[in-house]
Amino acid sequence: MKKEYSAIPPSMTALETYGFSWMDFVTAIPSPLFVATTYKPDGKTNACLQSWACFTGNTDGFFAILSAVYKKGHFYKTLKETGVCVLNFPSAACYDRCAATIRNNQWEADEITASGLTAEAAAEVNAPRIQECFLALECEYRWEKALIEGSDHTLLCLEVKNICMDEDHLDEAARGRYGETGYLYNVHYPVGPETFTGKAHDYLAVLKKFRDMGEY
Ligand SMILES: Cc1cc2nc3c(=O)[nH]c(=O)nc-3n(C[C@H](O)[C@H](O)[C@H](O)COP(=O)(O)O)c2cc1C
Numbered sequence: 001m002k003k004e005y006s007a008i009p010p011s012m013t014a015l016e017t018y019g020f021s022w023m024d025f026v027t028a029i030p031s032p033l034f035v036a037t038t039y040k041p042d043g044k045t046n047a048c049l050q051s052w053a054c055f056t057g058n059t060d061g062f063f064a065i066l067s068a069v070y071k072k073g074h075f076y077k078t079l080k081e082t083g084v085c086v087l088n089f090p091s092a093a094c095y096d097r098c099a100a101t102i103r104n105n106q107w108e109a110d111e112i113t114a115s116g117l118t119a120e121a122a123a124e125v126n127a128p129r130i131q132e133c134f135l136a137l138e139c140e141y142r143w144e145k146a147l148i149e150g151s152d153h154t155l156l157c158l159e160v161k162n163i164c165m166d167e168d169h170l171d172e173a174a175r176g177r178y179g180e181t182g183y184l185y186n187v188h189y190p191v192g193p194e195t196f197t198g199k200a201h202d203y204l205a206v207l208k209k210f211r212d213m214g215e216y
Helices: 022-027 074-082 092-100
Strands: 034-039 045-050 053-058 061-070 084-089 119-121 128-130 135-145 153-165 184-187 203-206
Touching: 034 074, 034 128, 045 074, 045 092, 061 074, 061 135, 074 084, 084 128, 092 203, 128 135
Parallel strands: none
Antiparallel strands: 034 045, 034 084, 053 061, 061 153, 084 135, 119 128, 135 153, 184 203
């Protein structure tokens, strides 16, 4: 039997949503986890864990669409000042240190080193990379658009100018891109909307290749 949800389910009305839509938690669609890094004006590193994003390419280039960037945060400010950033993809081995950048978010902090990670200069843009992350996408800012007029979050488009990827992760027979050593996903508050009680939780997820898609 299918269920319809166009209004918040009664079991969820008391849930603390931290500004998210209740629909986020009913769908709990996974999204990839990465850390967006920039330089602050004094040369210290800024790091912002992100997951509301998708990636798309065609003959015009390869682009990252970040769909919920907080406009009062340091990432937005430094990206607009420098015009460039790096999107760093952690595997489980360094996720906790990447998440620690949230605690080390002070404007005076060198956020990558303060979180026990190693900063290195990107190859093609003036922004730092996190050495421990297996994939770095070096990006230039292209444009932004508010999803809703006046929102304090914005959707923005970055063009990828350079890819730096660990060769063990490029090789599916070694560490690969998927499974427990590959990309991490944010599973955001998956709740049972009919029966929900208590507190919702976030989960880290990994991806498993299921089968060859074959011919279309
Ligand atoms: C799992 C997870 C995903 C997040 N995704 C985003 C996001 O997509 N956009 C955003 O602006 N903040 C996101 N945040 C919050 C930022 O990581 C956090 O507020 C950060 O400290 C802001 O850094 P900044 O001041 O350098 O912008 C996320 C946090 C977590 C824990």
